[in-house]
Amino acid sequence: MARTFAEKIFEIKSGGRVEPGQIVEANVDYVMANDVTAPPAFEAFEKLGAQPMREKIILIPDHYVPNKDVASAIQAKSMRDFAAKWKLPNYFEVGEGGVCHQMMMERGFVAPGRLIVGADSHTCTYGALGAFSTGIGSTEAATVFARGKLWFKVPRTDRFVFSGKVRKHVFGKDLILRIIGDIGVDGALYKSMEVAGPAIESLGVSDRMTIANMSIEAGAKNLYIAPDKKVDAYIAGRVKGKYKPVFPDEDAEYDSITEYDASEIPPLVAQPSLPSNVKPAAELNVKIDQAYLGSCTNGRIEDLRAAAKIIKGKKVAKGVRMIVVPASKEIFEQAIDEGLVTIFTKANAFVSGPTCGACLGGYMGVLAPGEVAVSSTNRNFVGRMGAKDSKVYLANPAVVAASAIAGRIVDPSEVV
Amino acid sequence: MKGMAEGKAWKFGDNVDTDQIIPAEYLVTPDMKELAKHAFEKARPEFARNVKPGDIIAAGSNFGSGSSREHAPRALIGAGITCVVAKSFARIFFRNSINIGLPLIETDLPVKEGDRIRVDFEKGTVTNLTTKKSARFPPYADFLKGLMDKGGLIPYAKMMIDEERRGKR
Numbered sequence: 001m002a003r004t005f006a007e008k009i010f011e012i013k014s015g016g017r018v019e020p021g022q023i024v025e026a027n028v029d030y031v032m033a034n035d036v037t038a039p040p041a042f043e044a045f046e047k048l049g050a051q052p053m054r055e056k057i058i059l060i061p062d063h064y065v066p067n068k069d070v071a072s073a074i075q076a077k078s079m080r081d082f083a084a085k086w087k088l089p090n091y092f093e094v095g096e097g098g099v100c101h102q103m104m105m106e107r108g109f110v111a112p113g114r115l116i117v118g119a120d121s122h123t124c125t126y127g128a129l130g131a132f133s134t135g136i137g138s139t140e141a142a143t144v145f146a147r148g149k150l151w152f153k154v155p156r157t158d159r160f161v162f163s164g165k166v167r168k169h170v171f172g173k174d175l176i177l178r179i180i181g182d183i184g185v186d187g188a189l190y191k192s193m194e195v196a197g198p199a200i201e202s203l204g205v206s207d208r209m210t211i212a213n214m215s216i217e218a219g220a221k222n223l224y225i226a227p228d229k230k231v232d233a234y235i236a237g238r239v240k241g242k243y244k245p246v247f248p249d250e251d252a253e254y255d256s257i258t259e260y261d262a263s264e265i266p267p268l269v270a271q272p273s274l275p276s277n278v279k280p281a282a283e284l285n286v287k288i289d290q291a292y293l294g295s296c297t298n299g300r301i302e303d304l305r306a307a308a309k310i311i312k313g314k315k316v317a318k319g320v321r322m323i324v325v326p327a328s329k330e331i332f333e334q335a336i337d338e339g340l341v342t343i344f345t346k347a348n349a350f351v352s353g354p355t356c357g358a359c360l361g362g363y364m365g366v367l368a369p370g371e372v373a374v375s376s377t378n379r380n381f382v383g384r385m386g387a388k389d390s391k392v393y394l395a396n397p398a399v400v401a402a403s404a405i406a407g408r409i410v411d412p413s414e415v416v
Numbered sequence: 417m418k419g420m421a422e423g424k425a426w427k428f429g430d431n432v433d434t435d436q437i438i439p440a441e442y443l444v445t446p447d448m449k450e451l452a453k454h455a456f457e458k459a460r461p462e463f464a465r466n467v468k469p470g471d472i473i474a475a476g477s478n479f480g481s482g483s484s485r486e487h488a489p490r491a492l493i494g495a496g497i498t499c500v501v502a503k504s505f506a507r508i509f510f511r512n513s514i515n516i517g518l519p520l521i522e523t524d525l526p527v528k529e530g531d532r533i534r535v536d537f538e539k540g541t542v543t544n545l546t547t548k549k550s551a552r553f554p555p556y557a558d559f560l561k562g563l564m565d566k567g568g569l570i571p572y573a574k575m576m577i578d579e580e581r582r583g584k585r
Contacts, residue, residue: 023559040446040486047570050577064444071444121484121508137486137512138446143573147580151559185431186478190507219478221507274431360440360483381435381482388458 002249004157005224006192009132009246013115020156028056029114031144034100035061035076037119037137042082044142052145058090058109059083060100063356068363098328098354101125101296105209106330111235111243112227117144121216122296122378128208129235130227130245135216155192155221158183159254162199164263169412171306172207173298173376173396175199176214177268178260181278189219191255194248199262200225205234206302213297214378217275224248267411269374270394273382281399282411288393290373291316291404292385294325295359298376298397301326301334307401308340310412311347317407322349323365325357349404361385367392374403418565420536421499421519422545423470426463427529430476434509437480437488446487448494455491469496472535474527476502480509489513499535501527501542514560515569525551 003011010018013026033041038059045052059079064072076094083091090109097103101122104110112130117123119141126133136150144150160179179195180187193215200208208225215223227245267281293299293307304326316322324344326332332354335341344351350365358365359377367373367386373393375385380392393409402412436459438451445451456463473479473492479502480488489512492500500513501521513520521535523542531546543550556564566572 023557036443037484037486040490043446044570048574048577063440069444075444119484119486121482123484135484135508137484137508137515139486139515139569140511143569146577147573151563153557185481186504186506189478189504216482219481219506360435362440379433379435379482381433383439383458384435 002251002253004192004252004254005194005246005248006132006155006157006222008248009115010152010154012246018154020154022154023151024154025149026115026152027149028117028144030056030058030109030116031141032058032060032100032104032118032123033138033141034063034120035065035072035079036063037141039075039078040138041119041142041145042078044139045145048142048146050146052086053148054086054088056148057088057145058104059088060092060097060103061094062098062100063360064362065094065355096329099296099299099356101213102299102327102331105129106238106328108235108238108240111239112231112245113243117141117150122213124215124220124222125209125213125296127212127215127223128205128225129231130224132222132224134222153190155190156255157192157194158188159194159196159257160260161257162197162260162262164199164261166199166202166262167266169267169398170265171396171398172203172210174265174268175262176211177270177275177278177394178265180214180218180276183218185217185274185276186219188215191220193220193223195223195225201228204302205230206300209300210297214275217378267396267399269399269409270380272380272391272393275378275380275394280411281395281409284409286372286393286409288320288374288403288408289371290365290367291320291322291400292358292365292373292375292377293323293397293400294327294357295377296327297378299325299327299331301331303376303397304331304335304340307397308343310398310401310416311349311405312343314347314405316348316404320404320407321365322404323358324349324351325364326354328354358385374400374409376400418538420534421472422532422534423472423498424468425472425474425527425529425531425533426467427527428473428475428479431478431481432475433482434480434485434488435482438485438491443485443487446490448490451487451491452494455495464495467495467497470498471496472533473497473500474502474533475500477504479505481506484508486512486516489516489518493518501525501533501535514563517564517568519564521553523551523553525549
């Protein structure tokens, strides 16, 4: 019988036939945790009285580092201590690291056909490289530290196919916002998503990472994009160990197949307070206090380049703060080498080293009551970036940059 | 699954995300009691002050959406919540709750703020004692039932580790 990607992965990783809805124990290739989710995992791990599977564990502080206060310093220290105690080879200290998902891909842990779990909901990002990856909790991460396996319910799958040519100033962000706008924040609850088609193939891996990253915003368990030559080129020189790509069968059974014409999708914005509250950027004209460019969603070099192209030689509007946060050390260095950081600072944008920062209202740009931000991040929930009555509009990097110049949310074509 | 939960309902709508359950600025401790002090701080500031041990949360669809923070079910357990009944749950929140021993029940049974709710896990029924309406909920898969009966994922994993050790000998 023909199989979806998810069904194939769980057959390979559990070693037997599976059916959607079945619960299986599957072998996990890697497990990742960050400075928010690792401390409860360590607590749980100690109760197990087991040895950790050292090669499978990756610890990446990113949420509240560099430490924002004493409490977060204690959490970050617990990661350092745990890594030292068990001699873990893959702990990424502040300065050499970055946002955990970007690091997982850059440092070659992610490869096609792997099963990767992470104690962070945006672990689903790695599907852009043809892996099955999904977010888990801290306690279960601890059990994977010890056993290298975990229980999974084999998901049913929805498929989304994009034909047509992607428009100017349109990114992977807009395609996934279109899907979420249509199916809602629980439209893919418990499910696997497969995204395919000529428009997706035309995108670079960075845009595909954005698409996979936000599948959790539709409630999905994972999102898969078939790996191709662009993926091979990205992982070349990065990937650790061997891997074997997995592809769904052509006649696999899907719960639904939805077709889109990418050429009909303009730059979109998700209005407060749900990622599904989507509208074209051109129709908004909302005054902003802050423009935030960064995160595991859109903090990559391609995103910074697109924003810099728009902002070059211009100034951030009076009364607006623009904050730029590259997602990793590698991206930060590239941005310096390519002169992007100078373009941003000359425009009066604030540029910081890699961190999750204000994406989740941690620090480095938290919003005051009543303030409005346009942000390249992934969530616009109530109070997500600060005060409970602050507002977040999610958009692609070009919309964020254009809006920073205009002082209000605009379609990039308005300022270019 | 064994036992019963009975308590006063705190009523919530659809898409209650984990940022609402426990705002990100408090994710600086895994301590359940400490987290409970800030549960629903932005969404319902009166919750942490007035919640009583044994209370139940009744919500709409997609409860617990958003981040993977286990701090969300930890905060609810710390606040004394014994069960969440909702139309549906976000998947990571569902896993986290089951794994650490907070039972979740999927049901369409209408509940209003302050109604008294009884959940009979063994019979698979949820009853609104205020409106005297009752509904059945689908039983957990056998694996999850076993997990819950053992007290969560840690005791289960411990048992598996011991078995695997014995198997190797």
